[in-house]
Amino acid sequence: MALPEIKRVLLKLSGEVLMGEQEYGIDPAYVARLAEEVKAAKETGLEVCLVIGGGNIFRGVAGAARGLDRTTGDYMGMLATVMNALAMQNALEQLGVQTRVQSAIPMASVCEPYIRRRAERHLEKGRIVIFAAGTGNPFFTTDTGAALRAAEMNCDALLKGTSVDGVYDSDPKQNPEAQRFDTISYSRVLNDNLKVMDATAVALCRENDIPIVVFSIRDKGNVARVLSGDGTQTIVQKD
Numbered sequence: 001m002a003l004p005e006i007k008r009v010l011l012k013l014s015g016e017v018l019m020g021e022q023e024y025g026i027d028p029a030y031v032a033r034l035a036e037e038v039k040a041a042k043e044t045g046l047e048v049c050l051v052i053g054g055g056n057i058f059r060g061v062a063g064a065a066r067g068l069d070r071t072t073g074d075y076m077g078m079l080a081t082v083m084n085a086l087a088m089q090n091a092l093e094q095l096g097v098q099t100r101v102q103s104a105i106p107m108a109s110v111c112e113p114y115i116r117r118r119a120e121r122h123l124e125k126g127r128i129v130i131f132a133a134g135t136g137n138p139f140f141t142t143d144t145g146a147a148l149r150a151a152e153m154n155c156d157a158l159l160k161g162t163s164v165d166g167v168y169d170s171d172p173k174q175n176p177e178a179q180r181f182d183t184i185s186y187s188r189v190l191n192d193n194l195k196v197m198d199a200t201a202v203a204l205c206r207e208n209d210i211p212i213v214v215f216s217i218r219d220k221g222n223v224a225r226v227l228s229g230d231g232t233q234t235i236v237q238k239d
Contacts, residue, residue, distance in 0.1 A: 006156035015053035035091035051146035054080030074138035085132035104136030143197040161217025166234035212236040
């Protein structure tokens, strides 16, 4: 099923995809490949903004499980997302794409603070905006941060690039018989506790009628294919 006509999208990437084949950290070669995907999406005429997770460097929940205070762990995770955003900004600008990083946690020496109207102006001028540091608050994931920014920016869709090619009724990595959905409702995702995004993010997209498109970012050229309606994907939308 093709997406409705869209002008502005938010692309949410998990931090893990920046690792490439590594077990930790940032693989510059893989980040460069992802930047080419983002550039190709922008060249279709879309206004593009990004949110990147921080799980390749630090995950607050995992730190809390090892005895770290959850609030401290979440702030550390937010800082990890800023590092990933700067890496992606560097890769995009090497391709000649003007990019701005805006952080929910002010750090004027390395990036702009998040200001909605300024971000909208950047998008109108054809720049890619990368939103870092989640919502700026602990206990919220970068999924929720992505849904919040998508709503604030009046995005027509939220694209979630992951390591699987859509939403399944169970974990396809553990169950080879798992069934993939082409489309599914927000309510079904929430009621069945399907691991698309966290519940707060899904509910926020439902309230603002923002379709969530789940696809594999690991397949080269998949972003452009998904935007054209050709790629393998699952669209989470209204009933």
